Amino acid sequence: MTSSIYGIGTGALGNAQAGVLTAGHNIANANTPGFSRQTVEFKANDAFFSGAGFVGTGASVATIQRNYDGFLGDQVRQSSSDAASQSAYLAQMKQIDDLLGDPSAGLSPALGGFFQAVQAVSAQPADMSARQALLSSAQALAARFRSFDSQLSALREAANRNIQASVGRINTMTQQIATLNDRISRLAGVGATGQQPNDLLDQRDALVADLNREIGASVVHASDGSYSVFLSSGQPVVLGNSAYALKAVADTEVASDTQVSVAMGIGGVVQLRLRADDLSGGKLGGYLAFRREGLTDAQNALGRIAMAVGASVNEQHRLGQDLNGNFGGDLFAIGSPVVIANANNDQTTPAVVSASVVDYSALEASDYRLSYDGVSYTMTRVADNALVYSGAGFPGVTVDGLSISLDSGSMAAGDRFLIQPVRAGARDLDVALRDLRSIAAAAPMRTSAALANTGTGSVSAGTVDAPPPPNASLQSTVTITFASPTTFDVTGVAGSPSGVAYLPGAGISYNGWTIQINGQPATGDIFTVSANSNGSGDNRNAQLLAALQTANRVGGATFNGAYGQLVSQVGNKTSELQITSDAQANIAAAAEKAQNAVSGVNLDEEASNLIRYQQAYQAAGKMIGIANTLFDTILNLKS
Helix, strand or coil: CHHHHHHHHHHHHHHHHHHHHHHHHHHCCCCCCCCEEEEEEEEECCCCEEEEEEEECCCCEEEEEECCCHHHHHHHHHHHHHHHHHHHHHHHHHHHHHHCCCCCCCHHHHHHHHHHHHHHHHHHCCCCCHHHHHHHHHHHHHHHHHHHHHHHHHHHHHHHHHHHHHHHHHHHHHHHHHHHHHHHHHCCEECCCCCHHHHHHHHHHHHHHHHHHHHHHEEECCCCCEEEEEEECCCCCEECCCCCCEEECCCCCCCCCEEEEEECCCCCEEEEEEHHHHHHHHHHHHHHHHHHHHHHHHHHHHHHHHHHHHHHHHHHHHCCCCCCEEEEECCCCCCEEEECEEEEEECCCEEEEEEEEEEEHHHHCCEEEEEEEECCCCEEEECCCEEEEEEEECCCEEEEEEEEEEECCCCCCCCEEECCCCHHHHHHHCCCCCHHHHCCCCCCCEEEEECCCCCCECCCCEEECCCCCHHHHHCEEEEEEEEEEEEEEEEEECCCCCCEECCCEEEEECCCEEEEEEECCCCEEEEEEEEEECCCCHHHHHHHHHHHHHCCCCEEEECCCHHHHHHHHHHHHHHHHHHHHHHHHHHHHHHHHHHHHHCCHHHHHHHHHHHEEEEHHHHHHHHHHHHHHHHHHHHHHCC
16 A cells, blocks of 8 residues: 555645646747747556555556647648748839839829920921920930839849849748658657647647748648648649749749749659749748739839820821921831741741831730630730630731731740730830931921912911821922812822812812811912921921820820829729738637637746646655655554
C-alpha cells in the first residue's frame, strides 16, 4: 500500500511538473506568431481490485493538446490572402492616381497650353514669336505624354521585380513546408499514444498563412499528417516532402513582362506555364492583376489620346499652307501599332503580321489577340474579351480602326499574335516639325466674287478636303459662272461641267476643296477659287487647328474629355480598391481575432494555471512525505 502511495505521489508530482512546463511554454510564446496555446490533458490510471473494491492508482498525462480550430485557420488563410492581394493592387494604383490626377502636372495644362499657342498663331499668323511658342508648346505636350508613359513603364518594371521577389519568397516557404511535412510525418504518432508535434504543426500552419499572403493557396490534409498545398488553379506546389518551385520567366507574348511557371518533376522537369488568372490572391495575385488590368488599361488609354491628338493635328495641318506657300506637313511624329508574335509560334515558315491605323478616332484603348487553330482565325479585344473577328480568311478587314495584314510566311495551327495598337502611343509621340515657317496657319486656296456681280450671292472662304489633293490641283484657278440664277458653269476642272444646279448654301466641291455660295446670284455673276499666294496673314487653317480642342476625336469625346475619363476611371478604381481593401482587412482582422480566441495565450489564465500547478506540486510532495512517514512507522513496528 505504501508503494502505491509513493507511485501516486510521484505521478502527481510529474503531472504538476508537466502542467507548470506547459504553462511556462505558453507564456514564453505568448508573442510568437502562429503559436497555438497548449493545455495538458490528464487521465486516471487503471485501478487495482481489492477485497473492498477498486482502489485508484492516481493519474498520468494523456496528451499535450494544441488549441487549434482548422476551420478558423482556413478562414484566416483565405481572408489574409484576399487582403494582401487588394492591398498590393491598391498601393500600385495609388501611384497612377497621383500621377494622372495632379491638376498642375497632369495632361490638361499641357493640352491647354498647346491650343492657347495655336490661338496665338491664329491671331498673328506671321509673327515668328507666336510660331516659336506654338512649336515649344507642342514639344512640351509631347514631352508630357512621354513622361507619363515613362513613369507608367517604370511601374510595370517595378511590378515585374515585385513578381520575381514574390516568387522567391513563395519558393522558400514551400520548401520549408515540405521539410516540416517530412519531420511531422516522421514524428506524428511516435509511440503507442500517437502524440502530435504541436510546435512543428504551429510552424507549418504559420508558414501556410504566410504563403497565402504571397499567393492564394489551399491545403489538403494527408493521412500521414502532411499537407498538400495547391494554387487557386489546382496546381500543386507542395506534395508531401516534395516542393515544386515557381519560376519567374519571360512572357511568351510580351518578353519584357514577367510570367510565372512551375517546374513539375514528372519524368524529368516539365515546365508548366501558368496564366495570370491561375494565380489569384496574395501579393503576387495583386501584382499580376495590377499589371494586367489597372496599369495596362491606363497605358492604353493614354496612348490612344496621344495618337488621337497627333493624328488630328497632323490631318488638319496637312490641309493648310505654310509661309513658303507649301502644304503643311506632319506637326507630330506618331508611333505605329506593335504586333508581337508569340514565342511558341511555328518557325517553319513564320508568319509576319503587321497592323496599321486607318481611323484614329475609332481606336479602342485595348490590346487584341489574333490566333489561328488551323481552320479559322479569331481576333479578340482583350479589354472586354469581345470577339471582333472570326472566319476562315485572314482578317484583312478593318477592326476598330485597325487594318491587319499578313506580310509574309503562313500561319500554322496554334500560332498567336498580340496586337498593341495604342500601347506605345504616348511613348512614341514627338514633334516632327522644326522650321517655324513650315507651320501651316493659312489655307492653300482663296475665293473671290467679281466686282461686276449684280446678284446678292456671296462665297465662303472654303476649306480643303481631307486628305489633301496634290499641290498642283490647288494651283489651278477655277471659275464658276452663273448661266442663270439656278445653274452655273465651271471652268478649270476636269470635264468643265456646265448647267450645274445651284442650291443656296450647298457644298460645291472640285479639285480637293469645298465652298458654299449663298444668296441669289444673277445671270453672269462670277466666283473664283484660286491658289492662296502671299497669304502670310491668313489664319484660316490655324482657326481650324484651334477648333480641334472642342472636337470629339477620341471615342466620341474631346481630348480633355477623354483624359478626364481616364483620370475618373483610375480614380474610381483606386477608390473601389480602397473600400474593398479596408473591408477585406477588417474581415481578416475579425478572422484572426476569432482564431486568437481559440489559440491565443491569455497571460492571466496562464498565471492562474502556474499557481494551480504549483499547489498541486506541493500537495504531491506532501503526499510523498506522508508515504515516507508511514513507511518509517512500519519499519519501527517490525523492530
